[in-house]
Amino acid sequence: MADVSNEEILKGLGEIVEEVAGVAADDVSLEKSFVDDLDIDSLSMVEIAVQAEDKFGVKIPDDELANLKTVNDAVEYVSKNG
Amino acid sequence: MTSTRPTLRLNPVVAATRILGVGSVRPERVVTNDELAQTMDTNDEWIRERVGIIERRFAGEDEKLVDMAVTAGSKALADSGLAPSDIDSVIVANCTMPSPIPNAAAQVADRIGIAASGAFDLNAACAGFCYALGVASDLIKAGSAGRTLVIGAEKLSDWLDKTDRSTAIIFADAAGAAVVGPAEQPEIGPVVWGSAGDLVDTIYMREHKYLYQEGQAVFRWATTQIAPIALRAIEAAGLQPADIDVLIPHQANLRIVEAIAKRLRASGGRADMVVADDIIYSGNTSSASIPMALDHMRAAGRVHRGDVALLVGFGAGLSYAGQVVILP
Numbered sequence: 001m002a003d004v005s006n007e008e009i010l011k012g013l014g015e016i017v018e019e020v021a022g023v024a025a026d027d028v029s030l031e032k033s034f035v036d037d038l039d040i041d042s043l044s045m046v047e048i049a050v051q052a053e054d055k056f057g058v059k060i061p062d063d064e065l066a067n068l069k070t071v072n073d074a075v076e077y078v079s080k081n082g
Numbered sequence: 083m084t085s086t087r088p089t090l091r092l093n094p095v096v097a098a099t100r101i102l103g104v105g106s107v108r109p110e111r112v113v114t115n116d117e118l119a120q121t122m123d124t125n126d127e128w129i130r131e132r133v134g135i136i137e138r139r140f141a142g143e144d145e146k147l148v149d150m151a152v153t154a155g156s157k158a159l160a161d162s163g164l165a166p167s168d169i170d171s172v173i174v175a176n177c178t179m180p181s182p183i184p185n186a187a188a189q190v191a192d193r194i195g196i197a198a199s200g201a202f203d204l205n206a207a208c209a210g211f212c213y214a215l216g217v218a219s220d221l222i223k224a225g226s227a228g229r230t231l232v233i234g235a236e237k238l239s240d241w242l243d244k245t246d247r248s249t250a251i252i253f254a255d256a257a258g259a260a261v262v263g264p265a266e267q268p269e270i271g272p273v274v275w276g277s278a279g280d281l282v283d284t285i286y287m288r289e290h291k292y293l294y295q296e297g298q299a300v301f302r303w304a305t306t307q308i309a310p311i312a313l314r315a316i317e318a319a320g321l322q323p324a325d326i327d328v329l330i331p332h333q334a335n336l337r338i339v340e341a342i343a344k345r346l347r348a349s350g351g352r353a354d355m356v357v358a359d360d361i362i363y364s365g366n367t368s369s370a371s372i373p374m375a376l377d378h379m380r381a382a383g384r385v386h387r388g389d390v391a392l393l394v395g396f397g398a399g400l401s402y403a404g405q406v407v408i409l410p
Contacts, residue, residue: 041132043337046302062298 004082009056009075015050020044030072038071058082084113093225099218099262099263101410102164102229105157106258107150108364115251123177124247134336138254138365140239147179147257151190154257154373159194162261164229165197173212173218174203175234175369177398178241186235196225197232200227207285208332208397209275210234211258212404216273216308217395218262229263234369243292252335253293254365258373261319269410271319274311275403277304285398304338304396310347310393311404312394318404321390323350325361326410328391332373334362342394356384368397376409385409 014025021044034040040048045068049060050076058081061069068074113408114137115126129135141150152172159166172194174186187201206213211234212238221227235257242250262270288294308331316323323346331342336359343357360375367374379385385410394404 042298043132043301043335046298047305047341050302050306062296063304065298 004056004079006075006079009078010071012055013048013052013071013074013078015049016055020051022049028069028071030075032071033069034071034074035069053079056082091202096225096264098265099222099270100265100309101407101408102261102263103158103160103162104260104373104377104380105154105159105161106256106260106370106377107153107157108139108374109145109150111140111141112137112141113254115271118251122245122247122250124251129251132335133252133366134339134359134362135251136362138363139256141237141255147176147188147235147237148189148193150237150257151176151186151233151259151270152348153191153192154235154259154370155194155231155233158231158233158259158261164261165366167197169196169229169231171198171200171218171221171230172196173201173214173230173232175206175214175232176203176236177205177207177210178209178236178238179203180240185210189360190233193229193309194231206369206395206397206401206403207399208334208366208368208371209395209399209401209403210394212273212395213401214369215260215262215270215274215407216275216403216405218274219270222262222264229261231259232262233257233259234371236370238293238366238368238370239293241287241293246292248297249293249295252366254367256364256367256370256374258370258377259376260373269333269408271315271406273403273405274315274318275401276311277308277402278400284400290349299401301335301338303400304334306343308338308394308402309342311345311396311402312342312392313349315392315394315404315406321406324352325390326351326355326406327389327393328356328358328385330358330372330379330391330393332374332395332397333358333364334366334396335374336361369395380409
């Protein structure tokens with residue numbers, strides 16, 4: 001996504017995670033694991049993916065979603081596929 | 083020789099239909115999350131967080147799908163104040179009979195005492211009740227059926243791998259029923275239905291033995307695709323989202339129910355719309371869940387005669403159907 005910086009993706013992702021899972025957006029930093037650090041379950045990951053698709057204009061199929069272990073994985077995926 | 087081609091007589095037209103009574107039954111045996119945790123890697127908190135279920139009911143070996151259908155159907159009949167002789171058609175929505183032959187409906191009709199009834203099963207999985215309600219309403223309007231008993235009945239516990247936490251914590255047994263008949267004013271709106279057969283692999287019977295479900299794929303579909311169907315059903319009935327007093331989605335997963343409610347409210351639905359949450363103490367009972375939730379909500383005084391309710395079912399196929407009804 002050429003016109004959106006990784007910082008902007010991280011900020012947007014943080015807002016989505018806060019809305020879906022009630023985790024403070026500030027806690028959503030690049031090195032965090034969605035499951036182990038942020039305590040987000042597989043269904044919340046789907047909700048996050050759906051909202052990220054709307055927000056960033058990307059497609060995140062379930063098999064790709066399974067590979068997004070950390071916040072950085074998600075930021076990189078959006079950056080590459082947006 | 084001249085021939086006159088015969089013409090068929092037009093049926094008298096019935097303009098409208100309504101629900102005349104409802105009833106439901108759950109098996110006696112309560113199965114707690116703690117009990118399930120003994121046979122699979124899960125626990126009470128894990129189950130409550132993911133699907134919102136606190137307990138569910140499993141039928142015993144001698145309690146068949148047909149038995150539950152008979153009980154729920156008889157209760158709906160009693161609620162309507164009608165006798166078996168007032169009913170001439172029976173539709174049993176189900177997807178968990180022990181074998182494809184015989185069907186459930188003919189036995190159910192016979193055991194309730196509905197003589198020589200038109201009787202058939204309908205399989206649209208968890209969307210079954212809404213499909214069957216739509217079919218019944220239209221059969222009555224076309225003159226093919228008179229008052230019709232519509233039942234959703236399932237014994238999902240026969241089809242669960244008790245070590246698979248993606249299914250065994252969710253599904254359960256029950257039956258729910260409604261009596262449908264002609265009415266002066268329409269109280270059952272047009273059914274809006276459809277299917278997504280490209281997603282067939284997300285819910286199916288593995289080795290004709292165990293129900294398999296791809297939780298994430300189904301969750302994504304249900305939380306994004308069902309609210310638009312619900313909105314179409316409201317539009318088909320000539321109403322607005324704000325007219326809906328009661329939302330009764332198939333009780334698939336409390337988080338799916340809440341997601342559908344959230345989307346309806348974002349589209350103009352009222353904040354005080356009553357939302358069915360029967361899954362908490364009943365589990366996911368497929369085609370039985372909508373009529374049973376309605377029955378329980380009526381008994382608890384949460385909904386009343388005349389309330390405008392939106393029903394929407396969705397499940398394996400994938401299949402979906404919804405309609406607006408005025409509650410009996």
